[in-house]
Amino acid sequence: MTDKFISIEGIAKRYDGARSTTIFENLWLGMTRGEFVCVIGHSGCGKTTVLNILAGLDVPSEGAVIVDGQAIEGPSLDRAVIFQSHALLPWRTVLGNVAYAVSSKWRKWDRAKVKAHALKYIELVGLSGAEHKRPSELSGGMKQRVGIARALSITPKIMLMDEPFSALDALTRGTLQDEVRRICVETGQTVFMITHDVDEAIYLADKIVLMTNGPGAVLAEIVENPLPKDRLRGDLHRHPLYYALRNHIIDFLVSRSKTFTADTPDHDPRKVPVVRIGRTEPIIVSSKPADSDGPQAVAS
Amino acid sequence: MTASLRLRAAIVSIFLLAVFLGAWHLATRSTGTAANMSPEYAKLMGLTATQGKSAMPGPLDVGAKLWEHLKRPFYDNGPNDKGLGIQLAFSLGRVMLGYLIAVAIAIPLGFLIGMSPLMSKALDPFIQIMKPISPLAWMPLALYTIKDSSLSAIFVIFICSVWPMLINTAFGVASVRKEWINVARTLEVGNFRRAFTVILPAAAPTILTGMRISIGIAWLVIVAAEMLVGGTGIGYFVWNEWNNLSITNVIIAILLIGLVGMVLDQILARVSRLVTFPE
Numbered sequence: 186m187t188d189k190f191i192s193i194e195g196i197a198k199r200y201d202g203a204r205s206t207t208i209f210e211n212l213w214l215g216m217t218r219g220e221f222v223c224v225i226g227h228s229g230c231g232k233t234t235v236l237n238i239l240a241g242l243d244v245p246s247e248g249a250v251i252v253d254g255q256a257i258e259g260p261s262l263d264r265a266v267i268f269q270s271h272a273l274l275p276w277r278t279v280l281g282n283v284a285y286a287v288s289s290k291w292r293k294w295d296r297a298k299v300k301a302h303a304l305k306y307i308e309l310v311g312l313s314g315a316e317h318k319r320p321s322e323l324s325g326g327m328k329q330r331v332g333i334a335r336a337l338s339i340t341p342k343i344m345l346m347d348e349p350f351s352a353l354d355a356l357t358r359g360t361l362q363d364e365v366r367r368i369c370v371e372t373g374q375t376v377f378m379i380t381h382d383v384d385e386a387i388y389l390a391d392k393i394v395l396m397t398n399g400p401g402a403v404l405a406e407i408v409e410n411p412l413p414k415d416r417l418r419g420d421l422h423r424h425p426l427y428y429a430l431r432n433h434i435i436d437f438l439v440s441r442s443k444t445f446t447a448d449t450p451d452h453d454p455r456k457v458p459v460v461r462i463g464r465t466e467p468i469i470v471s472s473k474p475a476d477s478d479g480p481q482a483v484a485s
Numbered sequence: 486m487t488a489s490l491r492l493r494a495a496i497v498s499i500f501l502l503a504v505f506l507g508a509w510h511l512a513t514r515s516t517g518t519a520a521n522m523s524p525e526y527a528k529l530m531g532l533t534a535t536q537g538k539s540a541m542p543g544p545l546d547v548g549a550k551l552w553e554h555l556k557r558p559f560y561d562n563g564p565n566d567k568g569l570g571i572q573l574a575f576s577l578g579r580v581m582l583g584y585l586i587a588v589a590i591a592i593p594l595g596f597l598i599g600m601s602p603l604m605s606k607a608l609d610p611f612i613q614i615m616k617p618i619s620p621l622a623w624m625p626l627a628l629y630t631i632k633d634s635s636l637s638a639i640f641v642i643f644i645c646s647v648w649p650m651l652i653n654t655a656f657g658v659a660s661v662r663k664e665w666i667n668v669a670r671t672l673e674v675g676n677f678r679r680a681f682t683v684i685l686p687a688a689a690p691t692i693l694t695g696m697r698i699s700i701g702i703a704w705l706v707i708v709a710a711e712m713l714v715g716g717t718g719i720g721y722f723v724w725n726e727w728n729n730l731s732i733t734n735v736i737i738a739i740l741l742i743g744l745v746g747m748v749l750d751q752i753l754a755r756v757s758r759l760v761t762f763p764e
Contacts, residue, residue, distance in 0.1 A: 240667075240671055241670075241671070242667050242670060242671065259670075260667075260670040260671045260672075260673060261671075261673060262671075262672060262673050264671070265671065266667070266668075266671045268664055268667070268668070270664055272662075272664035272665060272667065272668050274665060274668070274683065274686070274687075275762045275763065275764050276686045276687075276760075276762040285672070285682065286672050289672035289673060289674050290672070319762070319763070320764075321762070321763040321764055339672070
């Protein structure tokens with residue numbers, strides 16, 4: 186971990202008041218270039234705050250975040266955010282929303298150039314033909330596609346996604362996950378994503394960061410995803426380590442996220458343990474093996 | 486279904502109008518019981534006493550007079566006898582001038598208040614005290630300081646229309662969704678460009694609502710203001726015709742004030758629809 190592209194260095198977030206609350210403190214995390222990191226944790230653990238600090242929208246009470254050798258000092262066009270609520274400007278068309286981002290990044294470009302560039306990314310997310318529609322005329326999935334096109338159009342160094350698919354129905358979510366995965370693999374995008382969805386994390390992430398419950402949340406583990414980079418949604422569950430990985434994460438969310446801090450008094454937040462799933466799940470003898478003749482998963 | 490609803494509503498409206506006009510006509514009809522009196526005394530008493538004619542004009546009298554006015558809206562026979570078109574133009578001119586000055590001040594100031602919590606808190610007590618003051622209460626002060634009755638009327642229009650716009654602009658700007666501001670921030674959009682490309686379009690519907698309230702108040706107040714300052718304008722016309730005891734003209738003026746007010750409101754409603762965005 187010598188060449189960290191993103192390095193979160195001992196950040197803390199506190200809210201002062203009659204009772205000051207510490208959302209999290211002394212939080213350390215490194216990411217290399219081209220890595221897809223998912224953070225999983227329960228609501229209120231401060232995931233979104235971490236993302237907002239990465240985006241430069243929020244300021245840590247302590248510590249700093251270094252991206253590509255430079256400390257973050259506010260929002261930047263190098264770091265694009267995909268918001269949970271898509272955050273499209275409703276008075277602009279699809280093209281207008283993407284063009285707004287493009288013309289913000291390249292202020293000297295003329296209209297035609299901005300339009301051509303924006304259209305390229307609208308096409309990339311599969312919205313050609315809808316470029317003159319307003320957000321109110323689009324479905325939830327289409328809106329989020331516009332959000333993705335807007336984020337990609339400024340060719341950011343990092344994409345920050347705050348539960349981008351949580352407001353979508355399962356089918357749309359699956360399709361959009363496929364799209365995001367394809368685009369990120371093709372472009373080698375560095376991604377920091379927050380999610381609640383274990384399967385989403387397993388499908389998309391290279392590393393899955395487990396966060397304990399707040400207040401006083403810590404990064405408990407960094408779980409390496411044993412699945413190959415060219416994984417397919419339909420084959421996920423056939424991988425020998427899939428269930429071990431999934432169960433590990435679910436165990437964490439169900440029980441260990443509450444008790445982790447008490448159980449692990451010697452936890453060093455600067456050296457978050459990296460977990461490599463090395464064994465398959467024990468097979469219950471009286472039943473069929475889980476990894477061979479299981480029922481077909483329904484791919485979207 | 487909507488077309489038929491509209492049609493039925495129109496029929497009911499016309500029916501109600503007919504009932505109203507009919508009742509009006511019947512109520513003001515000549516009773517025909519002329520008192521028996523000497524001709525000299527009858528001259529002093531007027532038509533009410535001699536022919537039993539009501540002092541209140543009927544709809545036909547008003548219609549005839551209105552037609553007369555509509556045929557010659559812009560005549561000018563001196564200070565006390567001008568066409569209704571001229572009077573309305575004077576009133577509208579004052580309203581527009583006072584209103585535009587109010588727009589020019591309220592919207593930038595509203596932006597400042599909406600964007601700065603400090604200014605919002607600091608100016609709040611002043612706004613709260615100034616807002617409920619009847620605009621006409623400013624009139625003596627305006628007359629004394631400006632020393633021009635026509636300008637004072639414009640000032641009164643300004644002062645009454647500035648508050649709804651100021652408050653609505655400040656509210657609209659302050660309640661622009663955080664996520665839209667964050668979008669602009671992550672795109673490194675500067676403050677000035679952010680104000681025009683995000684905050685203004687987002688707050689425009691609220692600002693327009695304030696402007697619509699203001700134009701309504703301004704049109705209400707101009708009539709009262711012109712009654713006080715005199716000279717020209719539809720408010721002065723109403724008062725002048727009251728002094729002439731021409732109830733017919735007063736009724737015609739009331740009708741026109743309503744119509745013009747409705748047109749002003751509809752214009753702003755139209756503009757408001759242009760800037761409203763569906764979500």
